[in-house]
Amino acid sequence: MKKITVTRPYLPPKEEYISMIDRIWENEWLTNKGPLHNEFAKGLEKYLDASNINLVVNGHMALDIAIKSLELKGEVITTPFTFASTTHAIVSNGLKPIFCDINENDLTIDVKKLENLISDDTSAILPVHVYGHPCNIEEINRIANKYKLKVIYDAAHAFGVKYKNQSLCNFGDISIFSFHATKLFHTIEGGALIYKDDSYTRKFNALKNFGIENEEIISYVGGNGKMNEFQAAMGLLNLKYIDTNIIERKKITLAYRTFLKNIRGINYFVPEKNKDITYNYSYFPILIESNSYGKSRDEVYEILKKHNVYSRRYFWPIVTEFDCYKNEFCDIDVEVASRISKQILCLPIYNGLSIEEVEEICLILNHIQKSKGV
Numbered sequence: 001m002k003k004i005t006v007t008r009p010y011l012p013p014k015e016e017y018i019s020m021i022d023r024i025w026e027n028e029w030l031t032n033k034g035p036l037h038n039e040f041a042k043g044l045e046k047y048l049d050a051s052n053i054n055l056v057v058n059g060h061m062a063l064d065i066a067i068k069s070l071e072l073k074g075e076v077i078t079t080p081f082t083f084a085s086t087t088h089a090i091v092s093n094g095l096k097p098i099f100c101d102i103n104e105n106d107l108t109i110d111v112k113k114l115e116n117l118i119s120d121d122t123s124a125i126l127p128v129h130v131y132g133h134p135c136n137i138e139e140i141n142r143i144a145n146k147y148k149l150k151v152i153y154d155a156a157h158a159f160g161v162k163y164k165n166q167s168l169c170n171f172g173d174i175s176i177f178s179f180h181a182t183k184l185f186h187t188i189e190g191g192a193l194i195y196k197d198d199s200y201t202r203k204f205n206a207l208k209n210f211g212i213e214n215e216e217i218i219s220y221v222g223g224n225g226k227m228n229e230f231q232a233a234m235g236l237l238n239l240k241y242i243d244t245n246i247i248e249r250k251k252i253t254l255a256y257r258t259f260l261k262n263i264r265g266i267n268y269f270v271p272e273k274n275k276d277i278t279y280n281y282s283y284f285p286i287l288i289e290s291n292s293y294g295k296s297r298d299e300v301y302e303i304l305k306k307h308n309v310y311s312r313r314y315f316w317p318i319v320t321e322f323d324c325y326k327n328e329f330c331d332i333d334v335e336v337a338s339r340i341s342k343q344i345l346c347l348p349i350y351n352g353l354s355i356e357e358v359e360e361i362c363l364i365l366n367h368i369q370k371s372k373g374v
């Protein structure tokens with residue numbers, strides 16, 4: 001079998017990217033709110049049905065700016081079942097992460113355990129729509145209102161996801177997106193802040209440009225987080241293909257579900273079972289129950305590799321097990337996240353992965369279970 005990786009960046013037709021780049025030469029404008037950047041921001045606003053969008057150089061910078069701009073203090077409640085970026089953004093801003101366990105149904109923050117973790121020092125909640133599964137936004141909203149907490153959603157996985165026909169980006173104070181090459185929608189590297197309150201705009205613009213408000217006034221300790229024209233060109237073009245790409249990934253997902261249906265000990269998620277959710281098919285995570293499947297997740301991962309299939313143990317280890325955090329911040333029990341991280345495996349999904357390849361991967365999984373050895 002030819003090498004199959006867990007993901008592959010989407011590349012739009014090269015000639016079309018070149019015509020976009022031609023426009024950069026015509027404009028002679030490379031970065032700092034260029035014409036393509038502005039056009040892309042408008043296009044995204046429309047696609048995501050967002051009130052305000054602020055483009056930045058990557059998703060991590062979006063998180064950093066969100067945290068800085070809300071002037072959070074003390075503790076931020078978040079999930080340990082996420083990418084390193086989420087927690088690093090909290091800690092590097094001098095805040096203390098409080099890890100709340102996840103629920104087993106969709107692996108997002110467990111709202112039943114959340115309220116107990118709130119203290120006088122809590123200033124915000126930073127949940128993650130992991131794999132594009134929407135968090136329990138109604139309950140998070142209720143809790144945030146009750147305790148006057150800010151909510152920043154890490155929506156890096158949730159491009160295009162809707163809840164009750166509303167864009168998921170419109171909940172909480174700020175939602176951040178990542179447009180990294182490996183994400184469902186990308187601008188090579190890139191990210192965005194999406195928010196309802198217009199008054200944030202000034203501060204976001206300053207924070208991504210060294211805190212500069214104008215020639216004479218430098219108001220904040222800002223960094224450099226601007227999106228350049230080459231990124232915006234990729235974004236404008238990929239926006240044209242996003243709907244077809246989601247449809248293709250939906251076909252891949254449905255094929256996986258069909259081929260895996262009868263394999264004992266392998267479970268997958270069907271977010272659309274909840275009629276309120278319009279899903280984006282960004283990832284295909286499975287859970288391997290080693291007792292009924294007969295092999296552990298790590299064994300499956302290794303055997304797939306021998307067949308040239310590179311899946312990913314995403315998320316493992318969880319954040320509370322990171323060397324940089326395990327001796328600090330991690331005294332709260334996150335039993336579900338810990339258990340799930342040893343069962344989870346993301347199978348390959350990307351535009352261009354054929355249904356035959358999906359079938360082959362599932363045949364291997366079927367075969368592993370039936371064989372005693374490798």
Ligand SMILES: *Cc1c(COP(=O)(O)O)cnc(C)c1O
Pocket residue numbers: 058059060061082083085086128154156157177178179180189190191
């Ligand atoms: C990718 C990702 C980020 C960081 O985004 P970058 O664009 O890579 O900086 C943050 N949070 C989550 C959950 C991610 O998957």
